[in-house]
Amino acid sequence: MIQKGWLVSLLLVFPLFGLAQLAPNMVEGSVAERTEDGKTAPLVGVNVYWEGTSIGTSSDNTGQFMIERTNKTKQLVFSYIGYRNDTLEVNTDKIPVVVMDVSRELGEVEVVHRQKSTEISMLGSVKVEHIGEKELCKAACCNLSESFETSPSIDVSFTDAVTGSRQIQMLGLAGPYVQMTRENIPDMRGLASIYGLTLVPGTWIESIQLNKGTGSVVNGYESIAGQINLEMRKPEVADRLYLNLFANAESRLEANLNLAHRFKNENWSTALLLHGKNNSRKFDHNNDGFMDMPIGSTFTALNRWTYNGGQGIHLQFGVKGSAMSSEGGELDFQPEDALTSNGWGMNVDVKRLEGWAKIGKVFYDLPWKSMGLQLAATTHEQDSYFGLNAYHAEQQSAYANFIYQSIIGNTNHEFKTGVSLQYDDFHETLNDTIFNREESVPGVFFEYSWLPSDAFSLVAGMRADYHNLYGAFLTPRLHVRYAPAEQTVLRLSVGRGQRTASVISENSGILASSRQIIFQGKANDYPYGFGPEVAWNYGLNLTQKFELGYRPGSISFDFYQTDFSSQVVLDLDQDPQQALFFESSEKSYSTSFQGQVDYELVQRLDARFAYRWYDVKTTYRQGLLAKPLLASHRAFLNLAYETRNSWSFDYTINWQGEKRIPNTSSNPPEFQRDGYSPDFFLMNAQVSKSFSERFEIYVGVENLTGYKQDNPIIASDQPFSPYFDSSLIWGPIYGRKSYVGLRFRIQ
Amino acid sequence: MRTSILFSVILGLFFSVVVFAENGEKKKKVETLEFEVSGVCGACEKRIEKAALIKGVKMAEWDKQTQKIKVIYSTKKTDEKAIHQAIAKAGHDTKKVKATDEAYAQLNDCCKYRDGVEIH
Numbered sequence: 001m002i003q004k005g006w007l008v009s010l011l012l013v014f015p016l017f018g019l020a021q022l023a024p025n026m027v028e029g030s031v032a033e034r035t036e037d038g039k040t041a042p043l044v045g046v047n048v049y050w051e052g053t054s055i056g057t058s059s060d061n062t063g064q065f066m067i068e069r070t071n072k073t074k075q076l077v078f079s080y081i082g083y084r085n086d087t088l089e090v091n092t093d094k095i096p097v098v099v100m101d102v103s104r105e106l107g108e109v110e111v112v113h114r115q116k117s118t119e120i121s122m123l124g125s126v127k128v129e130h131i132g133e134k135e136l137c138k139a140a141c142c143n144l145s146e147s148f149e150t151s152p153s154i155d156v157s158f159t160d161a162v163t164g165s166r167q168i169q170m171l172g173l174a175g176p177y178v179q180m181t182r183e184n185i186p187d188m189r190g191l192a193s194i195y196g197l198t199l200v201p202g203t204w205i206e207s208i209q210l211n212k213g214t215g216s217v218v219n220g221y222e223s224i225a226g227q228i229n230l231e232m233r234k235p236e237v238a239d240r241l242y243l244n245l246f247a248n249a250e251s252r253l254e255a256n257l258n259l260a261h262r263f264k265n266e267n268w269s270t271a272l273l274l275h276g277k278n279n280s281r282k283f284d285h286n287n288d289g290f291m292d293m294p295i296g297s298t299f300t301a302l303n304r305w306t307y308n309g310g311q312g313i314h315l316q317f318g319v320k321g322s323a324m325s326s327e328g329g330e331l332d333f334q335p336e337d338a339l340t341s342n343g344w345g346m347n348v349d350v351k352r353l354e355g356w357a358k359i360g361k362v363f364y365d366l367p368w369k370s371m372g373l374q375l376a377a378t379t380h381e382q383d384s385y386f387g388l389n390a391y392h393a394e395q396q397s398a399y400a401n402f403i404y405q406s407i408i409g410n411t412n413h414e415f416k417t418g419v420s421l422q423y424d425d426f427h428e429t430l431n432d433t434i435f436n437r438e439e440s441v442p443g444v445f446f447e448y449s450w451l452p453s454d455a456f457s458l459v460a461g462m463r464a465d466y467h468n469l470y471g472a473f474l475t476p477r478l479h480v481r482y483a484p485a486e487q488t489v490l491r492l493s494v495g496r497g498q499r500t501a502s503v504i505s506e507n508s509g510i511l512a513s514s515r516q517i518i519f520q521g522k523a524n525d526y527p528y529g530f531g532p533e534v535a536w537n538y539g540l541n542l543t544q545k546f547e548l549g550y551r552p553g554s555i556s557f558d559f560y561q562t563d564f565s566s567q568v569v570l571d572l573d574q575d576p577q578q579a580l581f582f583e584s585s586e587k588s589y590s591t592s593f594q595g596q597v598d599y600e601l602v603q604r605l606d607a608r609f610a611y612r613w614y615d616v617k618t619t620y621r622q623g624l625l626a627k628p629l630l631a632s633h634r635a636f637l638n639l640a641y642e643t644r645n646s647w648s649f650d651y652t653i654n655w656q657g658e659k660r661i662p663n664t665s666s667n668p669p670e671f672q673r674d675g676y677s678p679d680f681f682l683m684n685a686q687v688s689k690s691f692s693e694r695f696e697i698y699v700g701v702e703n704l705t706g707y708k709q710d711n712p713i714i715a716s717d718q719p720f721s722p723y724f725d726s727s728l729i730w731g732p733i734y735g736r737k738s739y740v741g742l743r744f745r746i747q
Numbered sequence: 748m749r750t751s752i753l754f755s756v757i758l759g760l761f762f763s764v765v766v767f768a769e770n771g772e773k774k775k776k777v778e779t780l781e782f783e784v785s786g787v788c789g790a791c792e793k794r795i796e797k798a799a800l801i802k803g804v805k806m807a808e809w810d811k812q813t814q815k816i817k818v819i820y821s822t823k824k825t826d827e828k829a830i831h832q833a834i835a836k837a838g839h840d841t842k843k844v845k846a847t848d849e850a851y852a853q854l855n856d857c858c859k860y861r862d863g864v865e866i867h
Contacts, residue, residue, distance in 0.1 A: 085812070086812065087810070087812050087813075365777070365779060365819075366777065366805075366819065367806065367819075368805070368806060407805060407806075409802075409805070410800050410804055410805045410806065410807075411800075411805060411806045411807075412800065453793075453797075454793060
């Protein structure tokens with residue numbers, strides 16, 4: 001019913017925006033060549049594109065062209081076989097006739113490279129994996145937590161067998177150790193660290209930048225394992241209309257509608273992004289009496305505005321609202337029986353509202369100088385129960401960051417400096433226990449970049465922050481890049497990270513068990529009685545680009561070490577009937593190694609092979625043990641093939657080694673689990689066909705072999721016994737799933 | 748308590764740095780220049796830009812297609828002539844100063860713009 005209403009409103013909005021579209025911000029001009037008699041003649045089919053982008057067009061049979069403006073660059077490139085490339089800086093809407101010169105080198109052929117879906121930059125001091133739209137389209141990619149399926153750097157796993165929520169891990173550390181930012185503003189902190197991922201639809205994302213290890217001090221002190229930055233669809237460049245519909249065989253339905261509008265003769269543009277998801281049928285393929293996936297719906301909407309004014313003023317702001325509701329648990333559970341032992345049920349309601357603004361000023365006569373102010377405010381509410389556990393939580397957050405960028409002497413010495421404020425107010429109630437905390441952290445930062453040559457660069461940053469509960473602390477970070485050859489880059493990073501653990505929401509999987517939750521904190525004002533989590537991260541990586549048989553490839557090796565000097569540990573091993581939280585400064589570390597090769601095997605067949613190894617250990621009450629439910633070994637192969645007539649095939653195979661399962665040996669024999677899970681393979685495949693620039697259809701299968709974890713829930717037949725536990729998940733909880741979807745766009 | 752004093756000191760220092768930087772730039776007179784420099788490739792670009800970044804020059808960007816360099820410099824610390832000379836000394840002809848044959852001879856073969864090497 002809800003879904004119908006949503007569809008109706010969608011249909012109402014659709015034509016309105018379609019008609020309201022007028023000529024957006026376009027640049028027009030014409031291209032010509034010089035004829036033998038010295039006159040000019042129009043040149044047909046010249047490639048015209050913005051430098052460094054994929055936005056392009058070609059001249060028509062009168063030599064004329066029209067191209068949409070981008071805010072990324074003003075350099076317009078003209079290229080044509082047999083002619084010399086021409087680049088023009090465009091500041092007006094109409095440009096004079098461009099006369100192209102014939103290249104004197106006969107037979108010079110312009111090599112047009114296919115855009116790679118994931119690109120590792122060779123230039124920046126920080127190793128950043130840039131995941132573009134093409135990569136995001138490889139997977140069904142319904143929301144952010146599912147969009148890392150083709151990225152070997154990220155592990156995605158289920159938190160438990162009833163809520164259907166997934167969490168990501170980087171360097172073997174849980175998602176909350178990764179700093180998430182939305183266009184460089186910290187996002188998905190605290191309560192949203194797990195559910196926040198499901199509130200970002202894949203089709204809203206323009207690109208993802210992923211970097212392992214320590215991040216920049218400009219974005220705060222919280223990143224420990226790495227950083228993931230999301231760039232959402234930009235009103236200035238997004239398709240005017242983008243519709244995505246998706247359905248899977250288990251009647252999960254999703255619809256995404258992105259609309260962008262650029263106002264005529266104005267500097268304003270706006271985008272409206274809408275997403276709706278519904279899961280209405282209950283399934284229990286493993287016959288344990290519990291739904292495999294919860295039912296429910298999610299709605300999110302985002303509206304953003306940008307303004308490009310004169311004098312280098314740039315302004316943007318937006319709001320995003322999300323509502324998620326999901327129900328799970330026993331198939332015959334009735335909501336009236338909530339929090340009673342008549343039936344085991346689960347219900348999670350999340351409401352989240354975010355608002356943000358960015359104001360920037362650049363100086364045209366001093367191009368190295370800029371100032372920017374980022375502001376954000378969030379309110380998040382979760383109301384939920386898991387069997388007999390009731391959990392209610394609220395979070396209010398505010399963020400402000402002022403950044404001033406300039407140079408010292410000349411452009412070989414750049415710096416960024418500024419002040420920031422992070423404010424968080426939490427109210428959590430777990431059963432009868434109340435946890436409140438208010439954190440307020442003002443800080444200053446300075447980051448210096450030394451760029452003496454193309455072969456070497458260094459970024460050194462320092463933050464000083466004052467936490468109202470934990471006091472003052474310094475966050476030093478360093479990135480060094482050295483390129484001994486043009487195709488070889490060596491990078492090094494070192495840095496400190498600190499964060500406050502929101503222990504309940506970050507480990508919400510344990511709520512779906514009969515485990516008694518114990519906080520062994522101190523009797524002080526600290527959140528849950530725990531101090532901050534502090535860790536140092538050291539990273540070294542090597543990227544080598546190569547060309548073999550005229551096709552480009554790259555090979556990279558990463559090594560990262562994270563050492564916690566203090567951590568809030570969740571111990572599931574002490575007792576299978578307990579979930580024990582305690583603060584520890586004992587040994588806890590993560591060592592990770594990853595090797596990855598990307599190569600175009602034959603024309604238009606891209607392959608990515610990766611292997612990674614983790615050694616993640618923490619000192620539990622029983623001693624130093626491997627982190628549970630995490631594979632030490634993982635191998636990954638992705639093949640992507642594109643035909644000349646726009647069919648694309650994508651295949652991913654993933655092998656995960658054995659994982660340690662928390663100790664259950666004190667349970668009755670039928671409720672015990674082996675000490676280690678078996679290793680297993682997972683395969684996904686997708687075929688898509690685009691019929692025109694506007695229309696594309698895709699069909700895919702997740703988990704092709706249908707491999708599943710047997711009996712994912714311990715004591716599923718006795719959910720109110722002390723042995724019930726749905727949080728020991730090491731593998732897929734459902735089998736093969738097929739899906740179909742379409743994408744329709746108007747540029 | 749001590750930490751908060753430390754913190755205020757750091758905050759104070761930070762602001763004075765920003766204010767100082769701002770004032771500093773206003774007093775200096777900053778000029779932008781654009782002129783032609785001969786060169787043919789990426790190696791030339793690096794060499795030209797590096798040569799132009801003498802004391803007082805804040806930014807130098809050369810484009811091989813247009814053959815033009817954009818230089819932003821502080822008039823108190825250097826002048827136009829010095830920049831032209833510095834580039835010529837590296838072996839590249841500017842609109843106003845020709846590189847000596849000795850300086851030109853130092854260039855790699857791929858950069859010999861006087862000997863018919865095309866922009867590549």
